[in-house]
Amino acid sequence: MKLTLHIWRQPNTEADGEFKTYELPDVSEHMSFLEMLDVLNEKLISEGQEPVAFDHDCREGICGTCSLMINGQAHGPDRETTACQLHMRRFKDGDEIWIEPWRAKAFPVIKDLVVNRSAFDRIMQAGGYVSVNTGNAPDANSTIVPKQNADLAFDAATCIGCGACVAACKNASAMLFLSAKVSQLALLPQGQPERKSRAINMLKQMDEEGFGNCTNTNECEAACPAGISVENIARLNRQYVSAVLTSRD
Amino acid sequence: MSWVTNAIKSSIGRKFLVACTGLLLCGFLVAHLIGNLLMYIGPEVYNNYAHTLHSQEYLIKIAEVGLLVLFIAHLWLAIEASGRNRAARQTRYAVKKSKLPNRKIPFAITPENYMLVSGIIVLIFLCIHLGDFTFNLTMPEKIEGLEPYDKAIVIMRSPISAIAYVIGSLLLMWHLWHGATSMFQTLGLRHPKYDGLTQNFGPVFATIIGLGFATFPIYAWLVPYNPPAPNPDAPEAHGEPDSHSMNTIPAWQPASDRNELPG
C-alpha cells in the first residue's frame, strides 16, 4: 500500500519543530508500524536525508519505550496495544498518517519523536517502593496476601511506564501512572508501613513536574496499553485524602 | 497548619474540594428545586413557604453567605486548576482523537471537556437570576409589592428571561451530567458493586435538576395567569381586571389576541 506520512521533525529541545510530509510507496500490511518507520528511515538514509528519531526497544509491547501519537491517538487506533505491536494491516492504501511525539510540558521533546520521560523516574523516587534492604526479608510465605488483592495489585503493577496516559489526557496528567504504583503497594501488606508518606510525596512530585490534574475524562484508561483501570485513581484519591487527614507529619 | 495549605494546593486536594463544594451546591439545588416545585401545588402554598423561609432572617443570611463562599470556592478552584491544566501542555496536537469506544468524534462536545465553559455560563445565568429575584434589578416597577408566586410568574413571562432560564437550566444539566458522576471518583467512592449506580447517578440527577428547573419558565408561559397590578395606586394601568377572561388566555397566545382583550 501507499501511504502519506506527516511526521513531526524537531532537531532538539530548544528548536522549533514542524511537520514534514513523506510518501512511502511500498508498505506491506504485515509490517509492524515501527518496521514501516524503519523502511522510511532506510529510504531517507539512501537519499542522504536525516532519518526520523523515535524511541523503541523491545518491540513486543512490554518495555514501554515506544511513544508515538498516531493520528491523534496514543499508540495508534487499537486498544491495549503499543505502537510496536500495531500492524500496518490496520491501515489502507492511500491513508494519510499524522505522527507526533507525546506532548506535555513534563515530557520535553529531545528530538523528532523522542521525548524525555525522566519525570516518571523522579515520581518513583518520591516513594514508589517498599523500604526493604537486600537480605532482611522474612520468608516469602510468612506474608499472606488474599488472592483477590494480589490480583488487583498485579493489574496495577503491569503499568509499562510509557506515558500514553499523559499523552492522551487533555490535561497531560500523570494521575493514572501515579495511581497504578500507589494502588499496587496500597493493596499489599508490604506497602502498608509507608502508605501515607508514599501517597503524599509521590503526588507532590507529580505536581512539581508540571503534569496537569485529573478531570475524570477516562481518556488515560482508553489509551493505556496495559489496560490500567481508572479505579486506581479513585483508590489514590482515597489514599491521599486519608493520608493527609491522618498522617502525623 | 502548613499541611492544610499543602493539601489544598495539591492537585488531588484541589479537585477534592471542587467535588466537595460541588456536592454541597448540589444539595442546595435539590432544596431549591423542591421549594420551587411547591408552585405547582398552588400560589398559597408557595407564598407561605417563601414567607416562612424569609422570616428566618439570620438563617437566611448565614445560608446566603455560605452559598456565596461555596460558589466562589468551587469556581476559583476550578479556574485555577484549569489554568494549570492548560499549562501542562504547551504545544497542542495537530490531530487528536479519543480512544474511548463511545467517543469517536474529535474533540467531542462532551460535558467533561467543557466543564469550565458550562460552569461559567451557569454563573452568568446565576447572576441574572439573582438580579431578577434577589436584587430586583431587571423589572423593579413591575414586581414591586408582588407576592413571591406572582413575582416569579411575572419575571419568567418576559421572553428574554424565559429563554435565559431554559438555557441556564439546560447548561446546569450539562454541567451536572459529568460533575455529579465525577465527584464519586474524585471522592474515592468507587467499588465494582456500586459502579453502575454512580455511573448513572450524574445523568439521572442532572436530568432531574436541569429539566426540573426548566419547567418553571415553561409553566409560566403555559399557565393561564393574570398578574395583579404591580402598583395598586395606579389602577388605570390595567383598568378593571376581568379575571375570568384574562385567566383563559395564556401568555403564549399572539399579542394581537391579547390586544383585543377588553382593557
Place this chain on the structure above:
Amino acid sequence: MSVLQSNVPDGPLSEKWTRHKNNLKLIAPNNKRKYNIIVVGTGLAGGAAAASLAEMGYNVKAFCYQDSARRAHSIAAQGGINAAKNYPNDGDSVWRLFYDTIKGGDYRAREANVYRLAEVSANIIDQCVAQGVPFAREYGGLLANRTFGGAQVSRTFYARGQTGQQLLLGAYSALMRQVAKGKAQIFSRQEMLDLVMVDGMARGIITRNMVTGEIERHAGDAVLLCTGGYGNVYYLSTNAMGCNVTATWRCYKRGAYYANPCFTQIHPTCIPVSGDYQSKLTLMSESLRNDGRVWVPKKVDDNRPPSQIPEEDRDYYLERRYPAFGNMVPRDVASRAAKERCDAGYGVGEGKAVYLDFKRAIEEQGEKAIEAKYGNLFHMYKKITNENPYETPMKIYPAVHYTMGGLWVDYNLESTLKGLFVLGEANFSDHGANRLGASALMQGLADGYFVAPYTVGNHLAANDLERKKIDTKNPAFDAVEQDVRGRIDTLLSIKGRRSVDSFHRELGLTMWDFCGMARSADGLRQAIEKIQTIRHEFWENVHVTGTGQELNQELEKAGRVADFLEFGELLARDALAREESCGGHFREEHQTAENEARRDDENFAHVAAWEYQGDDVEPVRHKEELEFENVQLTQRSYK
C-alpha cells in the same frame, strides 16, 4: 597450570559459599561511603547490584542506554523464576535445583557456582515478595508454583506471563529509593563505550551521553558489567533492538577473556520471520508445548491449508522421533528437529515454519480451558499474525533467545581484569551449554542481590583501594577517551553508500546460516571469511548520518554493529574449536546415528576462554577444566 584461576573455595559443595563468605574481607560500614562503584546496565543483575551496594553504603553510579532504568530487557521475560523453596512439598531441594541446572546445561558449568545459585534462590523470592512483587497466589493467600522444562518438581514462581517485568520493577524501585537517598545516581541514555584500566585494575569507563553526544569520563573503585547477552549478533532475535555486545567486547579488547561464546540458545517456539523488513522476533512461551502438537505435512511442498491436510498426511515428527518425551523435549532438541524438517523441504508458510496445533487439546478440554491457560499468548499471536490459533494451527520457528557464553569470571564473578565484575547474562558462569527455562531471572538476581555485593567489598578491601584514589584527570582516561573519539569520528567520516542496518542484517544472516542451530567445520570457516569481508566493507562503505553532538540513533547502531562484526568472528572461532555437540552448540560432525548431539567429555569438559591479541590477529584459547566431584556425567536421551 591454567591462567584461569576459578578461585572456588575448598570444602564440601554445600559449605563452599558459607565458608567463602566467612573468609571475604569486609569494609566497615562507615567506610563504605568512601568507595565509588560503577554499574553498567540496569536489568535484573545491574538493578539489583546497584540497589544492594547503595543500601550497604557505597556510592553507586548506574548507567543504562535506555531512557529509564526500568526498561532493561529483563522486563520481557515471561515464564517465571526458579527457587528451591519446596512450598508444594514435592521433594525439591537445593541439591535438586543444582542437579537439574548442571544437567540441563549439558555439564559445561562450574559445579560450585551452580550450587551457590541454587542455594540463594530461596532468598531471592523472599526479597522480591518483601519489595511488593505481586507473584501469583493460591486462594489461601500463599504463593503459587508451576512446572517448567527440565524439572520434575514445581519450583517456578511467576507473575502471570510478566514475571520478568515484575521482578525488574522490584529491583528498579529499590534502586529509585537509593537515588532518592542520594546513594545512587542514574545515568540514563548513556552508553558505555570503553573501559579504563589504571595500574592493572578496572577504574573507570568512558560513556557517550546519547542526548548531547558528549563523551564523559567516570572513575570508580570497581566496575560491574551487567549488560546482558549478545543475541543480536544474529540481527533477528527475541532481544530488544538496543541489546548489544559493546560493553563486554570493549572489556575483552582491554584484556578480559571471553568464555564459550558459541553457547547460544535457540528457542523453538517463536513467531516465524516474514519479509525482509522484519526487525525482531517474538517468543511464544514454552508452556504452549504442553498442549500443542508440532507437525509438518508428510509430502514436500504440500501447499494445502492445514485444515485440508488429513491426519494421515501429517507428520507429528517430535512424537515420532521422541516417543518418551514427545512435544516436550528440551529446547535445543525441539529447535534442531524443526530446522531438520524445514531444511528437508517440509516447512510450511514460506518454508521456514512448522505447525503447532491445538485442535486435539481443544477437542479434549474445550476452548474455555485452553483459553484460560493460554489466552494471552493466543491473543498476542493473533495481534501479530492476524490468524486465529483457535481455528488454525500456529506457525512457529526457532529463534535466538539467550546466550550462555559471556565474559569469563571466577567464583567471585570477577573477570580476568581485576576490579571488573560481570553479572547476569553478560557472564558465562551458571548455565553451561544450555539454560533451563526460568533460570535466567534466578541467575541475574542471585548475582546482583546476593553474590556481587559481598565479593566486590572483598576486592575493595583486599586491594587497599582506599589508599589508591584516582580521578578522571588520570592520564589513563586521556588515552581511552582518545580511542573512543577516534572511533566515532571514523564512523561519521566514512560516508559510504550502505546503511548500518544493511550490514547488521547481512551479518545476522551469515551467523544464522553458519553458526545457528547446526554448525560444521566447513561452514564455520566460511562464516569467518564472510564476516571478515562484511567487516572490511563496513569500515569502507557504511553511511552514518548526522553528527556526534546530538541524539544520533544511526551512530549508536553503527558502534554496536561494528563490535558485533568483530564479535561474530570470535563466536564462529569458538564454535569451530569446540569439536563436540553439547547444549545449544550442535556440530554436524558430532552426532549419533540418530542425529542426536554427541558430547565429548574427554576432550571438551572445559570452559574455553578467549584472550584478545590485537585486531586481525587470532585470539588465544585458554581452558578452564571443569571438575565434576558431585555429579555423574551422563548422555541426555529423550527417546
